[in-house]
Every structure is written in C-alpha cells, then in structure tokens.
Amino acid sequence: MAAPGGGVEAEEEAAGPALGRLEEEARRRRERLRALRQRTLQNKDGSERESKRFREDDEEETVKHKELKLRNYEPEDEELKKRKVPQAKPAPVEDKVKDQLEAAKPEPIIDEVDLANLAPRKPDWDLKRDVAKKLEKLEKRTQRAIAELIRERLKGQEEELASAVGSAKQEGSDSD
Numbered sequence: 001m002a003a004p005g006g007g008v009e010a011e012e013e014a015a016g017p018a019l020g021r022l023e024e025e026a027r028r029r030r031e032r033l034r035a036l037r038q039r040t041l042q043n044k045d046g047s048e049r050e051s052k053r054f055r056e057d058d059e060e061e062t063v064k065h066k067e068l069k070l071r072n073y074e075p076e077d078e079e080l081k082k083r084k085v086p087q088a089k090p091a092p093v094e095d096k097v098k099d100q101l102e103a104a105k106p107e108p109i110i111d112e113v114d115l116a117n118l119a120p121r122k123p124d125w126d127l128k129r130d131v132a133k134k135l136e137k138l139e140k141r142t143q144r145a146i147a148e149l150i151r152e153r154l155k156g157q158e159e160e161l162a163s164a165v166g167s168a169k170q171e172g173s174d175s176d
Contacts, residue, residue: 067083068080068083069083069085070083070084070085071084071085
C-alpha cells in the first residue's frame with residue numbers, strides 16, 4: 001500500500017502525525033544508545049590500559065595496611081599488645097537519671113477537696129451569670145449619678161455659704 005518510490009515516508013504520512021512522531025522519537029533513542037555504547041567501549045579500552053599501569057605501580061610500592069586496633073581481643077604477642085586499645089569507661093549517667101526520675105514524678109493536682117466545687121449548683125446560676133455583666137454597667141452608672149448629686153449639693157452649700165458671708169458683711173458694714 002505504499003506508493004511506488006515513496007517508501008516509508010509515504011506510509012508515515014498515511015498513518016498520521018502521531019505515528020510519525022513516535023517513530024522519530026524511537027530513532028533518536030536508538031542513536032543515543034549507539035553513541036553511549038561507543039563511549040563505553042572507548043572507556044573500557046582506556047581503562048584496561050590504566051588498570052595495567054596501576055597494577056605495575058602497586059607491585060613496586062610496599063603494601064600498607066591499616067593499623068590494627070584491638071579492642072576486645074587479648075593478644076599474646078608483645079607487639080600486638082602495644083596496639084591494644086584501653087578499655088573505655090562509661091560516662092556517668094546517674095545525674096541524668098535522677099533528673100529524669102524527678103521530672104517523671106507526678107505532682108499532686110489537688111491537695112485539699114473543696115466542698116463548694118463538689119456541691120451541685122443552684123438552679124438559677126446561669127441567670128446570675130448572664131445578668132452579672134448588665135449589673136456591672138448599672139453599678140458604674142449608679143456611682144456616676146451619686147457623684148453628680150454630691151457635687152450639686154456641695155455647689156448649693158457653697159452658694160448658701162457665699163450668700164451668708166455676703167449678708168454678714170453687709171450687716172457688719174451697717175453697724176459701723
């Protein structure tokens with residue numbers, strides 16, 4: 001069903017753009033894999049040469065071992081006894097444990113039982129609670145009104161005193 005001379009391109013156009021795109025992505029992946037294989041082959045050849053060099057260098061140098069540290073083993077040889085690590089002493093934890101034990105002790109919540117808290121509430125306790133806010137406002141207004149009445153009385157007394165003093169002066173000036 002391919003057109004003569006058209007080949008694969010004619011089939012891709014017939015299958016649609018989705019199939020062409022998928023094939024293009026597959027071709028790109030294949031090219032990347034080929035390039036990766038070539039790089040790995042080149043690296044293997046180079047690494048074989050380098051590994052031969054390292055082997056020759058190792059044979060020339062003396063072999064160095066990590067220094068032995070004998071913690072649990074009791075050596076019989078005098079040279080090995082020198083490498084024995086002294087026993088580690090555990091850190092004192094008594095203070096830490098005491099602090100933790102003291103912190104874990106429960107503190108008494110209530111020393112004494114209050115009978116008022118255990119007694120049932122009166123049936124009108126909620127009404128008293130709701131009215132308490134309104135009573136506070138009224139108490140403030142009452143205090144202001146009382147203070148105002150006291151001021152008015154004092155002003156009235158001052159006026160009476162002033163008139164009494166004024167009349168006393170007038171009487172004193174008449175007698176002279």
